[in-house]
Amino acid sequence: MTPRRCVLVGGGVAAASAAAHLRKRGFDGDMVLVGEEAAAPYERPPLSKEFLTGPPDLVRPLAPDWYAANGVELRLGVRAVDLDVAGRSVGLSTEERLGYDDLVLATGARPRRLPGFDGEGVHYLRTAADAGRLRAELATARRIAVLGAGFIGCEVAASAIALGTRVTLFEPEPAPLARVLGPAIGAVLMDIHRERDVEIRAGEYVTAVERGGHGFVLTTSRGDRVESDLVVVGVGSVPNVELGQDAGLAVANGGIAVDEYGRTSAPHVYAAGDVAAQHHPGYGTRIRVEHHDTAVRQGANVAANLTGEVTPFEEAHWFWSDQYEHSLQSTGRMGDFGSVVLRGSMAERSFSAFSLVDGRIQGVISLNRPGDVLAVRRMLFTPHEVTAAQLADESLPLKRLMPRTKAAPRAGAR
Amino acid sequence: MSGAVTGQWQEAMQLDELWEGEMAGVEVGGEKVLLMNVGGDVRAYRNRCPHQAWALDEGDFDGETLTCARHLWVFDARNGTGVNPDNCRLTSFPCKVDEDGTIRVDVG
Numbered sequence: 001m002t003p004r005r006c007v008l009v010g011g012g013v014a015a016a017s018a019a020a021h022l023r024k025r026g027f028d029g030d031m032v033l034v035g036e037e038a039a040a041p042y043e044r045p046p047l048s049k050e051f052l053t054g055p056p057d058l059v060r061p062l063a064p065d066w067y068a069a070n071g072v073e074l075r076l077g078v079r080a081v082d083l084d085v086a087g088r089s090v091g092l093s094t095e096e097r098l099g100y101d102d103l104v105l106a107t108g109a110r111p112r113r114l115p116g117f118d119g120e121g122v123h124y125l126r127t128a129a130d131a132g133r134l135r136a137e138l139a140t141a142r143r144i145a146v147l148g149a150g151f152i153g154c155e156v157a158a159s160a161i162a163l164g165t166r167v168t169l170f171e172p173e174p175a176p177l178a179r180v181l182g183p184a185i186g187a188v189l190m191d192i193h194r195e196r197d198v199e200i201r202a203g204e205y206v207t208a209v210e211r212g213g214h215g216f217v218l219t220t221s222r223g224d225r226v227e228s229d230l231v232v233v234g235v236g237s238v239p240n241v242e243l244g245q246d247a248g249l250a251v252a253n254g255g256i257a258v259d260e261y262g263r264t265s266a267p268h269v270y271a272a273g274d275v276a277a278q279h280h281p282g283y284g285t286r287i288r289v290e291h292h293d294t295a296v297r298q299g300a301n302v303a304a305n306l307t308g309e310v311t312p313f314e315e316a317h318w319f320w321s322d323q324y325e326h327s328l329q330s331t332g333r334m335g336d337f338g339s340v341v342l343r344g345s346m347a348e349r350s351f352s353a354f355s356l357v358d359g360r361i362q363g364v365i366s367l368n369r370p371g372d373v374l375a376v377r378r379m380l381f382t383p384h385e386v387t388a389a390q391l392a393d394e395s396l397p398l399k400r401l402m403p404r405t406k407a408a409p410r411a412g413a414r
Numbered sequence: 415m416s417g418a419v420t421g422q423w424q425e426a427m428q429l430d431e432l433w434e435g436e437m438a439g440v441e442v443g444g445e446k447v448l449l450m451n452v453g454g455d456v457r458a459y460r461n462r463c464p465h466q467a468w469a470l471d472e473g474d475f476d477g478e479t480l481t482c483a484r485h486l487w488v489f490d491a492r493n494g495t496g497v498n499p500d501n502c503r504l505t506s507f508p509c510k511v512d513e514d515g516t517i518r519v520d521v522g
Contacts, residue, residue, distance in 0.1 A: 020499070020500075020501075024500070046466075050466070059465070059466070061499060061501075062501065063501065066501070293485070293486060296499075300498075318486065320484065320485065327484065370472060370483035370484060371472060371473070371474065371483050373483075374473065374474045374481060374483050374486075375474070377486075378474075399474075
């Protein structure tokens with residue numbers, strides 16, 4: 001009898017996590033991981049941070065020898081070009097066809113490109129190869145322009161400053177990460193960058209770019225001209241839905257639509273990570289999350305569902321962003337930024353901002369209070385009732401607000 | 415380098431300051447050490463997450479597992495093995511409790 005074969009399309013952490021958990025759960029069929037990049041799966045978050053400022057080492061979820069040792073065939077530098085869900089096969093850029101019993105789409109996303117911004121000296125950041133090129137050029141750049149103050153833009157700005165490079169950061173919105181953080185926390189982040197001598201041009205964008213002798217001259221929406229040695233564009237990302245969409249899979253929220261078990265609209269085809277727009281039982285709606293942690297957890301969840309443990313994905317999404325010495329984290333959904341409850345101090349840059357609706361925490365954004373996010377993450381989908389006064393009271397540990405499911409193991413061990 | 419008993423038992427803390435289900439970051443012989451009281455037994459680990467070396471005492475300990483607050487890596491507090499991801503482990507130090515309740519750690 002031919003062994004069952006699972007094909008993982010995508011070379012990121014969602015695919016790696018699915019592979020690891022499939023083996024851990026006793027899946028003993030064939031496994032093939034098809035990844036477009038030359039590198040075996042690695043973590044992307046450090047690429048805009050430690051990878052640029054420190055040794056260019058990749059943080060790997062699985063040791064390079066894990067794949068061979070666990071019978072997972074790596075097809076790297078290979079692209080999946082078409083998918084036949086009726087015939088259950090996937091075509092590769094090498095002109096081979098791989099049959100599958102089950103397929104996991106974990107094709108991720110790619111940077112959104114700005115028309116007219118490409119070629120030498122213009123950087124987009126997604127892959128280790130992208131980061132390697134940026135790192136090499138940052139070594140000699142005196143000043144750089146960063147277009148877009150989202151996660152990538154803010155983190156690259158912080159990394160460039162750490163390397164002694166002058167940075168101009170353009171953001172059409174009034175503050176960095178304004179859509180994610182709201183105006184008040186965005187303003188705190190803006191102050192942090194300005195104190196480090198990042199020239200933030202908020203409410204301003206670049207309208208034209210000319211190449212000069214050894215760099216660029218950018219014309220801004222206010223008519224200013226700004227020189228830079230290189231340009232980094234961080235204006236969001238586009239999920240890689242084409243393979244699935246062309247095969248007729250249903251799409252939603254810009255991604256491949258999956259139910260709470262990771263199943264797409266085609267039998268035996270699952271999706272996980274940035275590309276997956278998943279129904280979330282906790283919200284009763286479909287959401288697509290482009291964060292590392294969710295990719296890892298969705299990969300693990302798909303592995304569970306593939307091996308017969310039918311489990312809905314109900315986890316809270318969570319992200320972090322490290323900029324300078326600051327740790328920014330968030331979980332849940334913030335809703336109306338105008339009515340958040342604050343714990344700690346914005347002036348001291350140690351605070352958590354909670355979204356509280358009818359006594360239940362919906363989400364939290366923390367600066368330098370990662371423990372608060374951890375506590376909220378645990379209680380987000382568990383019924384609880386708290387007041388704004390309790391949340392604001394720093395003497396009251398958040399853990400104590402969580403409903404007790406078992407007796408506290410506090411009996412002394414003396 | 416770690417894990418081996420060198421016989422240099424250095425004082426780290428008093429047991430009555432570390433309740434069951436609690437953890438504490440201390441410094442022993444120039445080494446940052448995480449002490450954990452796991453169901454009455456004391457464990458000592460290097461206070462650095464194997465992922466990116468963040469201090470673990472900022473994380474969450476539920477009495478059984480330890481979650482690093484930075485990137486949510488989870489470890490079994492009893493033996494330091496990784497739960498999620500499961501291909502890593504904490505660096506442990508030999509640890510004992512004297513009759514007078516002094517927790518001693520051998521950091522080598």
